[in-house]
Amino acid sequence: MEWTNTIVQGILTGGLYAMFAAGLSLIFGVMRLVNIAHGDFIVLAAYLALVVTETLGLDPLLSLIIVVPLMAAIGYALQRGLLNRTLGDDLLPPLLVTFGLSVIIQNGLLEIFTADSRRLQAGAIEVASWQLAPGLAIGVLPLLQFVIAVVVIGALQALFYRTAFGRAFRATSDDPSVARLMGLDNAHVFGLAMALSLAVVAIAGVLLAVRTNFDPAIGPARLIFGFEAVIIGGLGSLWGTLAGGVVLGVAQAIGAKLDPGWQLLAGHLAFLAVLAIKPEGLFPRIRG
Amino acid sequence: MPDAPLLDVRALTAFYGDFQALFGVSVTVARGAVVAVIGANGAGKSTLLKSIAGLMPARRDAIVFDGEPIGDLPAHRVVARGIALVPEGRRLFPSLSVEENLLIGGQLRRPGPWTLARVYQLFPALAERRHLASTALSGGQQQMAAIGRALMSNPRLLLCDEISLGLAPIVIRDIYGRLPSITAEGTSLIVVEQDIAQALAAASHVYCLQEGRVAFAGAAREATREAVAAAYFGT
Amino acid sequence: MSANTVQVRFADRRSAISLAVFAALVVALAAAPAWAGRDDLHLLGEIFAYVALASLWNLLAGYAGLVSVGQQAFVGLGGYMLFALAILAGLSPLLAIPAAGLIGAVAAVPVAALVFRLRGHYFAIGTWVVAEVFRLLASQASALGGGSGTSLPAATVIAIAETRAMREFVIYWIALALAVAIFALILWLLRSRYGLALTAIRDNELAAASNGVDVARVKLVVYVFTACGTAMVGALVFLQKLRISPDAAFSVNDWTAFVIFITVIGGIGRLEGPIVGTIVFFALRQALADRGALYLLMLGAVAIAVMLYAPKGIWGLIVARLDWQIFPLQRRVTLTRDKSEGEAT
Numbered sequence: 001m002e003w004t005n006t007i008v009q010g011i012l013t014g015g016l017y018a019m020f021a022a023g024l025s026l027i028f029g030v031m032r033l034v035n036i037a038h039g040d041f042i043v044l045a046a047y048l049a050l051v052v053t054e055t056l057g058l059d060p061l062l063s064l065i066i067v068v069p070l071m072a073a074i075g076y077a078l079q080r081g082l083l084n085r086t087l088g089d090d091l092l093p094p095l096l097v098t099f100g101l102s103v104i105i106q107n108g109l110l111e112i113f114t115a116d117s118r119r120l121q122a123g124a125i126e127v128a129s130w131q132l133a134p135g136l137a138i139g140v141l142p143l144l145q146f147v148i149a150v151v152v153i154g155a156l157q158a159l160f161y162r163t164a165f166g167r168a169f170r171a172t173s174d175d176p177s178v179a180r181l182m183g184l185d186n187a188h189v190f191g192l193a194m195a196l197s198l199a200v201v202a203i204a205g206v207l208l209a210v211r212t213n214f215d216p217a218i219g220p221a222r223l224i225f226g227f228e229a230v231i232i233g234g235l236g237s238l239w240g241t242l243a244g245g246v247v248l249g250v251a252q253a254i255g256a257k258l259d260p261g262w263q264l265l266a267g268h269l270a271f272l273a274v275l276a277i278k279p280e281g282l283f284p285r286i287r288g
Numbered sequence: 289m290p291d292a293p294l295l296d297v298r299a300l301t302a303f304y305g306d307f308q309a310l311f312g313v314s315v316t317v318a319r320g321a322v323v324a325v326i327g328a329n330g331a332g333k334s335t336l337l338k339s340i341a342g343l344m345p346a347r348r349d350a351i352v353f354d355g356e357p358i359g360d361l362p363a364h365r366v367v368a369r370g371i372a373l374v375p376e377g378r379r380l381f382p383s384l385s386v387e388e389n390l391l392i393g394g395q396l397r398r399p400g401p402w403t404l405a406r407v408y409q410l411f412p413a414l415a416e417r418r419h420l421a422s423t424a425l426s427g428g429q430q431q432m433a434a435i436g437r438a439l440m441s442n443p444r445l446l447l448c449d450e451i452s453l454g455l456a457p458i459v460i461r462d463i464y465g466r467l468p469s470i471t472a473e474g475t476s477l478i479v480v481e482q483d484i485a486q487a488l489a490a491a492s493h494v495y496c497l498q499e500g501r502v503a504f505a506g507a508a509r510e511a512t513r514e515a516v517a518a519a520y521f522g523t
Numbered sequence: 524m525s526a527n528t529v530q531v532r533f534a535d536r537r538s539a540i541s542l543a544v545f546a547a548l549v550v551a552l553a554a555a556p557a558w559a560g561r562d563d564l565h566l567l568g569e570i571f572a573y574v575a576l577a578s579l580w581n582l583l584a585g586y587a588g589l590v591s592v593g594q595q596a597f598v599g600l601g602g603y604m605l606f607a608l609a610i611l612a613g614l615s616p617l618l619a620i621p622a623a624g625l626i627g628a629v630a631a632v633p634v635a636a637l638v639f640r641l642r643g644h645y646f647a648i649g650t651w652v653v654a655e656v657f658r659l660l661a662s663q664a665s666a667l668g669g670g671s672g673t674s675l676p677a678a679t680v681i682a683i684a685e686t687r688a689m690r691e692f693v694i695y696w697i698a699l700a701l702a703v704a705i706f707a708l709i710l711w712l713l714r715s716r717y718g719l720a721l722t723a724i725r726d727n728e729l730a731a732a733s734n735g736v737d738v739a740r741v742k743l744v745v746y747v748f749t750a751c752g753t754a755m756v757g758a759l760v761f762l763q764k765l766r767i768s769p770d771a772a773f774s775v776n777d778w779t780a781f782v783i784f785i786t787v788i789g790g791i792g793r794l795e796g797p798i799v800g801t802i803v804f805f806a807l808r809q810a811l812a813d814r815g816a817l818y819l820l821m822l823g824a825v826a827i828a829v830m831l832y833a834p835k836g837i838w839g840l841i842v843a844r845l846d847w848q849i850f851p852l853q854r855r856v857t858l859t860r861d862k863s864e865g866e867a868t
Contacts, residue, residue, distance in 0.1 A: 034644030036592070085831060091643045095590055096787055096830045103780055103823035107816040167384065167392050174381040180363035181341060181373050183396040183441065220775065224655065227648045231641070265659040268652055272637055275649070279640040 005136050006257045007250055012138070014249030015146030016211070018242040019204035020226030021233070022153055023197040025241055028230075030173045030193040031087060033094050037102040039223030041198060044105055045071050045205025046214050050118055060120040060210050068202040075198030079191040087190070102219065109216035120209040145207045150242065152200060157238050159196075169193060221264075228271040234281025243283055247274075294319045294476050295340070295371075295445055296352040300359075302335045302344055302500075309335040311500045315478075317445065317493075322467070322477040324491035324508070326484050328520060331497040333480040334376050337447045340478075341373040342366035353445070368396055372443035376450050376480075378434040380422040386433055387418040393440030400442025401473045407436040410469055428459035435463070435470075445476045452483045464490055484516065498522045552699055556692045564695050568763060570801055571702035575756045576778065577785045577797035579749045582709050585792035586721045587745040588728070590643075593650025595779050596634070596657045597627045597750045599772030601757030603661055606767050609679045611666065616675075616683055620697065620758045627754025631747045639742070651775070658773035672768025680765065694763050701759055705752045710794065712748070717741060725792070776819070784826045790836025799838045 024038050035041070045067055052063040086093035128140040160166035172179040172189045180186060208214060208222070225248060233244025248267050255266020274282065295317040302310035310332045317323045325333050338344045340351055342363035351359040353369060361369070372393075380389050390407055408415035411432040417425060422433060431451050438446060452460040464486055471477060481487035488494060494511045496504035496519035504511070504519030555567060576594070584590045604623035608614040614622065638649040662670045684690040712718055720741045723731035732738050757778075761767045771777070781804065789800020804822075811818045833840055 028644070032643075034648070036644075036648075082827075082831075092584070092590060092791065093830050093834065095592075095644055095647060096783065097827050099592065099780070099783065100823040100827040100830070103776075104820050104827075107820040107823070110816040111820070164391070164395065167388055168395065170383040171381045171392050174383050175379060177343065178375055178379045178381070180343070181367060181375065182392050182437075183364050183367040185362075185364045220651075224648065224652055227645070228652065231645065231649075261659075261663060265656065265663075268656045268659070271652060272656070275637050275640055 003257070006253045008136065008138060009142070010250035010253030011246050012142040012146045012249070013253065014229075014246030015149035015242070016204065016207055016245070017225045017229045017248050018245030019149045019152060019200065019207065020222050021229035021241045021245055022156060022238060023200040023204070024223075024226045025230045025235070025238070026156065026200070027193055027197045029236065030169050031190050033083065033087065034098070035101075035197070036095060036098040036223065037105055037219070038098075038201065038226060039221065040102045040105040040109075040219035041071070041201045042205040042208060042222045043109065043214060043216060043219045045198075045202040046120070046209035047109055047113060047118075047216075048202075049120060049206045049209055050113075053120060060122050060206060064203060064206055067206060068199050071202035071205075072195040072199040075201075076191040076195040078198075079194035080187055083194065084187050084190055106216050106219060113216065115215055115217070117213040117215045118209075119213050120206070122210045126210070141211065145211065148203065148207065149245075152203060153238050153242050156196075156200070160238075165192075225267070228267065231281060232271055232274045234284030236285035237281075237283050240281060240283030240285065244281065247282070292355060293317055294321075294354055295478075297336070297340065298350055298352065300336070300339055300346060300350045302332070302339050302346070304335075309500055310339070313497065313500070313502055315495055315502070315505075317476055317478060320471065320474065320476055321493060322471060322479065322491045323493045323495065324487035325478060325480045325495045325497060326482075326487055326516070326520065327497035327503075329482075330499075332500040333497055334449055335500075336497070337373060337449050337478065337480055340366075341371060341447060343373075367441055367443075368398070370398070370442070370444040371447065372438035372441045372445075373447040374434050374438045374449060374451060376453065378427075378430045380425075380430055380433055380437070382421070382423050384422060385419050386414055386422050386425065389422050389433055389437050390414070390440055393437035396441055398442040402439040402442050404440070407439055410439075410466055411436055427455050428463065431455060431459075431463060439470065439475075443475060445478065446470065448477065448479045450480055450482060452481060452486060460486060484520075488516075496520055549699075549703060553696070556695060561691065564691060565763075566805070568695050568698040570805055571698040572756050572760050573782065573785060573804070574798055574801045575702040575705045576753060576782045577789070577801055578706055578709055578794070579752045579756075580782050581786045581791060581794075581797050582712070583745060583749045585786070585796075586713065586718075586725055587742055588725055589742060589746060590647050591650040592647045592775070592779050592783070593638075593652070593654040594749070594753050594782065595773045595775055595777070596650070596654035597631070597753040598757035598760070598778040599654070599657055599661065599769070600630060601627055601754030601759075602761035602767050602772045603664075603667060604754065605758035605762055606667055606673060606675065610673070610676060616679055616762055617693075617697070620701075620755055620762070623758035624751045624755035627757075628747050628751035630754075631750030632743075634750075635743055635746050639739070654773055654775070658769050661769040661772065668768070670769060672766065672771070674766045675762070694759070698759055698763070701755060705756075706794075708748075708752075712745075713794070717744065721745065780819075781822075784822050786836075787826050788829050788836055790838030790840075790842075791834075793836070793838050793842065796836050796838045799841075800836065803837065 020042065024035065027033050027035060048067050048070060049060060049063045052058060052066050053060055082097065083094065086097050122141065125141055129137045130140065131137050160169060168184055168189055171182065172184055172186060176186045179189070229244040229248050230241055231244070232247050233240035233242070247270060251270035252263050252267040256263035293316045297313065297315040299312040299314055300310055301308065301312060313332065313336060315323070315336070325336060327333050335344065339346045342361050342365065346359035348360040349357045351357070353371060358366060358369060381392065384392065390404055413429050414433055414436060417429065422430065425433060435448070435451065451463060460483060467477065467490055479487055479490060488508050488511055491508045494504065494506060494508050495502055496516060498519060499522070503522065504515060552567065555564060559567065580594060601623040604626045605616065605619045608619040608622055609616050634653055638646055638653060641649040661667070667673050680690065684693050713721065720731065720736045723734065723736055724738055724741060728738060757772070761772065785800035785804045786797055788803055789798065790796030807822070808818070811821065829836060835843070
């Protein structure tokens with residue numbers, strides 16, 4: 001039963017990783033940009049939620065109402081004001097600019113909030129759990145987070161493949177020049193994509209903040225988890241990303257069970273194994 | 289003014305970096321007309337269309353559409369004004385199905401006769417394949433889809449860039465056979481073509497470009513073989 | 524018809540002068556133990572290390588197009604190999620440095636086999652993951668202190684030289700020699716066939732491949748070479764510090780962020796860039812010494828500004844104005860006709 005417990009925990013954690021990954025793969029899909037500061041934005045969202053809950057006394061999950069639109073607005077402004085100028089054939093500018101952003105965000109947060117570890121208090125729900133079977137208890141919070149992750153990914157999937165909005169994203173991603181001939185303003189579409197990405201990041205950040213302690217320096221690790229989930233799952237497929245997150249979560253859980261110091265290593269090794277054996281990922285989307 | 293041209297291109301220049309592609313080209317399109325633009329490869333035909341469509345920068349008053357100067361408008365605003373381009377090589381969106389390609393053409397929801405149903409009426413072959421990936425179509429069907437996509441924005445002026453490219457003669461005739469349905473709805477046409485016979489048969493007016501300049505301009509019936517050859521090759 | 528002879532020359536008069544000045548500078552630096560104080564020697568040693576690291580990263584990213592944010596993997600590997608060889612195998616630290624370089628080169632091969640499967644931005648993050656793996660493995664190595672690291676034993680330290688002053692001179696000279704050697708090797712590499720292949724790849728990979736350039740092999744050679752040099756610098760750095768720990772050895776900030784900023788600010792894709800960048804970086808650091816997080820924040824902002832407004836860096840701006848090159852790298856083609864001489868570059 002202990003191992004079942006471990007694996008279930010891993011699956012639930014995987015949902016969170018999939019959320020980290022979803023925002024990342026979204027903007028890569030639309031504009032071939034990888035945001036090195038992605039993990040730091042997750043942490044930024046966590047701190048924003050902290051400020052909102054402390055000043056307004058809101059329940060953390062309710063703080064999403066403010067944090068999500070705020071982060072979306074930041075994403076739109078960031079893309080149109082800064083990142084749109086880095087897009088092009090050369091991959092150095094966007095990589096270096098987002099790397100610089102990562103350093104700025106981390107150190108800005110450090111200046112404002114110090115390196116102290118923080119946590120969002122969600123109350124009783126934090127320790128509540130369901131006893132499914134002797135020895136198998138599922139935390140309500142992790143389960144809720146997993147369900148939220150599935151809902152978010154499902155919503156993104158529906159957005160991309162069933163709405164005019166999503167059509168615009170896919171067309172601009174295919175051929176930005178011809179997309180303009182359809183009346184689509186590339187700069188605006190990219191801005192919306194980043195806004196959407198940071199909205200997802202906001203949800204991920206709040207979920208993270210409730211679940212674990214956070215400080216300004218944990219961003220890069222989240223970026224790596226998201227990235228690993230994307231690669232394990234396969235580029236171009238949102239459901240694949242969920243699967244990738246789950247695989248990563250389970251690998252880490254198993255590693256941690258064997259030896260607490262092996263948790264991260266196990267995850268990385270799973271990633272490297274997929275890279276070595278099936279580099280296109282476990283569930284790649286075949287492009288038409 | 290009812291006699292004012294729909295499109296008035298005045299002394300248009302165009303550059304690719306240091307390379308000048310158009311040297312003061314002037315073209316007029318009357319309302320309801322079909323204008324053919326012919327010329328050898330590299331004469332500047334595509335560049336002309338791209339400039340009109342807003343994909344290439346131009347002087348503000350170099351392109352006047354229905355009395356309004358639009359030369360400096362970006363492409364996505366030119367479509368909103370009522371000019372649609374069927375780009376060279378079709379360039380359908382590979383990630384989108386046939387129907388999605390048409391729908392995205394109608395993104396701006398400009399009012400007009402061209403709806404999804406109307407486009408399917410014009411091109412029944414597309415209706416049969418509406419949910420297929422656009423890459424699964426034959427060349428001729430892709431061309432129809434590209435034209436349909438442009439029509440979905442209900443343009444007053446449709447720009448067709450080499451729609452006969454890579455297609456079998458019977459397919460070309462088929463597609464050109466449907467153009468009258470388009471002009472019947474009031475849309476004016478500029479047709480850039482390598483297939484001179486087809487272009488002359490379809491058009492009321494002809495411009496021949498040679499190395500970035502207008503070498504011949506006149507009514508289609510004035511375009512004798514000798515006149516065209518002289519303009520085309522610059523002899 | 525007159526006969527034309529075509530010559531390809533690297534140098535011109537201005538670069539010859541600059542080169543001579545540079546050589547004189549190196550000699551002056553070699554004599555530094557005579558005129559510089561202890562703190563200054565340390566600072567110079569740090570500068571040399573960063574010049575070497577930045578030059579290597581510049582070669583990898585600016586010339587071979589392999590943008591890695593995981594070079595700290597090899598810095599840490601080099602450092603840990605030095606400690607391992609010195610502590611566990613009793614090797615003289617001076618011999619351990621080249622040995623660490625060799626190990627770095629060997630380790631780079633399987634790493635490349637994995638990360639080369641990724642492209643562009645994903646390649647970058649992939650290299651970061653590899654560095655994290657190295658860091659975690661080092662934390663598990665209890666023989667070398669595990670998570671808290673270890674110090675170089677006194678016996679090993681004394682083996683370098685008798686007096687502390689002499690030890691510091693020796694390490695300083697090694698640092699200078701390593702930086703100059705790495706720099707010279709990069710210059711030599713770029714002037715060779717490989718250099719031509721690299722420039723071709725950088726300009727247009729597909730065209731280069733269709734002209735017979737074995738793109739994959741050239742990239743592998745550059746990656747291994749860079750790993751070797753980076754590992755040696757890592758070994759040297761931690762020899763100087765006398766202490767190593769996983770977080771210090773594999774620090775993204777110290778060994779990647781700073782290096783990238785130096786190269787970007789100085790000028791990517793130009794040999795002189797890393798030198799200019801290092802000078803600017805250390806000048807900024809001396810000026811803003813105690814500001815900690817604010818300093819890094821500013822550095823990030825400056826890097827972004829440079830990337831957007833002066834993408835070729837400070838040296839790029841200088842070149843644009845003056846068409847200088849200190850290190851003769853640009854191939855100038857001269858055509859000599861019978862009596863007159865025409866020059867084309």
